[in-house]
Amino acid sequence: MDILNAYDLTGSYRAAAQLCGCSHHTVKRAVDDRAAGLAPAVRRARLIDDFLPHIEGWVQDTNGKIRADKAHEKLVTLGYSGTERTTRRAVAEVKASWRLGNTRVHRPWITEPGLWLQYDFGDGPVVDGRKVVLLVAWLAWCRYRVVIALRDRTAPSVFAGLDRAFRIIGGAPTYVLTDNEKTVTTGHIAGVPVRNRDAVSFSRYYGTTVLTCEPADPATKGGVENAVKLAKADIVPTDTNLLEAYDSFAQVVAACEQFMVEVNDREHRTTGRRPVEMLAAERMRLHPIPQLPHTAGLGVTRQVPKNTPIIAFEHCQYSVPATLLGQSVWVRHHPTTDEVIVCALDAGGPVEVARHARATRGTPAIDDAHFPGHQPKTPGDYRIRARTAEEQAFLAIGEGAGLWLKEAASVGTERMREKMRHAVSLAALHGAADVDWALGNAAVHGRFATGDLDSVLAAKGLDQTRHHASETTSLAQGTKGWNMLGTNTIDENEATEEETR
Template sequence: MKSDGELMDILNAYDLTGSLRAAADLCGCSHNTVKKAVEDRDAGLPPATHRTKITDDWLEYLEEWVSKSKGKIRGDKAHEKLLALGYTGADRTTRRALAEIKTQWRLGNTRVHRPWITEPGLWLQYDFGDGPVVDGRKIVLLVAWLAWCRYRIVVPLRDRTAASVFAGLDRVFRIIGGAPTYLLTDNEKTVTAGHVAGVPIRNRTAVTFGRYYGITVLTCQPADPASKGGVENAVKLAKADIVPTETNLLEQYATFADVEIACTAFMTEINARVHRATRRVPNEMLAEERPELHGIPDMPHTAVLGVARRVPDNTPMVTFDHCQYSTPATLLGQSVWVRLHDGTDEVVICALDDGGPIEVARHARTTPGSPAIDDAHFPGHHPRIPGDYSVRARTVSEQQFLAIGEGAATWLKEAAAVGTERIYLKMSHAVDLARLGVRGDVDWALGHAAVHGRFATGDLDSILASKGMDLTRRGASESTSLTQGTSGWNLLGSNAIEHKTADETNEGQR
């Protein structure tokens, strides 16, 4: 198929050379094409600028199918449809015609994007990603992206409620050292309450939040990668490096604090390397952009955190809706904010730290008279059970008695439980026995006395004596005794006795 200009060039070349092949070489075509053009001119026919094709009668069907499928219909499916309508052409011919129609359709329907050029201090975008699962609950990753310097921040959240999102944004502002002019995000319910004639109606809570920090909350246009693509790519990177998968082989996180540590490590690494678009380090560019950001209040925005409560100075418990809930013991005497989680039956408690609002406790909703207590909020606490008394020495005599060992403490509790009389004298006697002998033996005897309920006077001595450990008695040894022994009886019936008797007789006579 030749255009009018190409046919005129072919005829001019033939008139110049007078040769079909020479004209074909000059125009870069076949000599048959030159011959056809010359014959049509000599016959007075119009130039044949279009060659009839078998698909010409079926083009409107192909165009309709391409339009309905938005350019996604396959060649084999289009060929099947044409065959059902009586088409007799080959599959290859159908594919060529369909490819040309698709190309023309894309040229008329492709959206051309212009690169988004930002200024320092103007735009901060944020989006969300699915985080890891901790204790059966999926963590939400709040990912923010400072558009000019490409600085990325990741803050883990327990949910996507307005209170959690705005608390996370406050932490984002404090990390980058200020607030931008515009805050850009999706049309979610925390920001947009609805649409009227295509105009988003702002959520009143979001407007109050923006006014508090001096920023304007905006929502992006649908399918606008030029203005939203940066933060979406940041979400992909954060999920790839933080969320455990089969490809990165990361271990599951045991606590929420472990997820926070992983997010901090991710920010430290990614903001310290050269960005491929700017060819600069985001940390260095943030230092240049920070003066363009405006300051933020020292006190975070707490209107959406719930009702304020003060933790007592000695009991880490707060009251909400006539029910009591525990808080970490480190918050004694401080103010916290309590709210009911929307859509669930949970009570969330938030506090403030150097980085802004932070969730410190989450309890299932309880009823009046049944406090919700987390044992982790009471470190070092031992439950006091009636009858299970802790033994503490207050006098010197008590210290000496309890110093004997565990058996002494057991004996004291059991003896006191049965109302043993003259208990101080019996304790003093046990101390004296421990001084005379081995302390471990006396401790053993006291333990056995407690187990068998022997608390009378002399019971301790009896137990020691039964084991050969009577410390109050002393026996003389055979080597030091003054009593005559019976060893002399062994001499009876021997000559030694006769000689001894004779010697004694002579000695008597003298």
């Protein structure tokens, strides 16, 4: 009768079977028998019915995690002679009944605008052999997502990332919710989290309260967990999204910015509105943040010289981008990786501008990218710069002229200016290209004496004072006459007459 009552209540075989703990085929058979006017069938006793209290105890003790095969092994030792298939069905029924009374019921979280911001971290792409950290922030009411690329998860980097997130959304919320990381919570005493003093200083500076969720309970901040999963799927290269690897950290930053534009400009399926539109309304409920960011954890300050982008830290020198000349920067030492990190301020808040391996005294850490347009100077490698009209005319011949000038000067050639003027005259007569070739060859072979340039030009066939006749128009005798040398050219009849005489 319970089966029939459950079916009349739900109108579904499967729903009635779940309520009664039997098969939906049993429900159908009972309903068909009642429709045919037959008496309800009496449920047959099963071999496992006597062992159900044991199964219920095991399910209760293991919080519904016991496996059916392990339960069957225990039942066999207790004298059960049924099949493992029956045991699996019985364990499934008991687990279903246990879950009805122990399932965690989730109630939708309805938040007010301007109250909550959640943030979490995700593993980003690998750049230069190091994995980038993705800081993902999620504004609960408007569902606006912020993704910021960080080089590490230390407290200064995290606080700098949060400052940039506040400036992106246009203010700070009342509460900030995150995990129990060491940057926020140093430990728990009787279930009460002990806050990190740096996190307390940060929250007071921005007028917000940093809270942490329950340990091992991601459901308390499921919104940002989903945002992290979505950001990793669109930014991190995998075998499924076919994204190419990033060559620099700046490309990762650009990808994060592009992701924020795309994800916040499309309609959210829960609210039916675009997050960028809802952010404009929620921004009115956010409180303003200080003009200068919280820099207490960024390290010590240093002033960059006005002409040399190098700072000193712990008696060592480190380079910074040339765009920071004359500005203040913050320097700190990363104890885990033994690196020196330099941060600066821009319109979006603090940002890491340089990272060097720890240097030693007398050996500065230099990054060539911090010196754009720099040309290294080598002693003895002089830069050729024409100062007079004669020098300009000579160097205008070509690269060979510059090579000749360097090589001739290095060996102390005499009367160089007269020879340079002669080369200019030859260039006007024979052409700059041929004279440039001759100057280059003269420099390579060390021929800097008077007349050497004319000799080199003559070797190329450019001496106009000499005339060369071709083989077809030559008036000189050939060697054909030498072919008769050693042969008798007198006729035999003439020889007989001579003998008769």
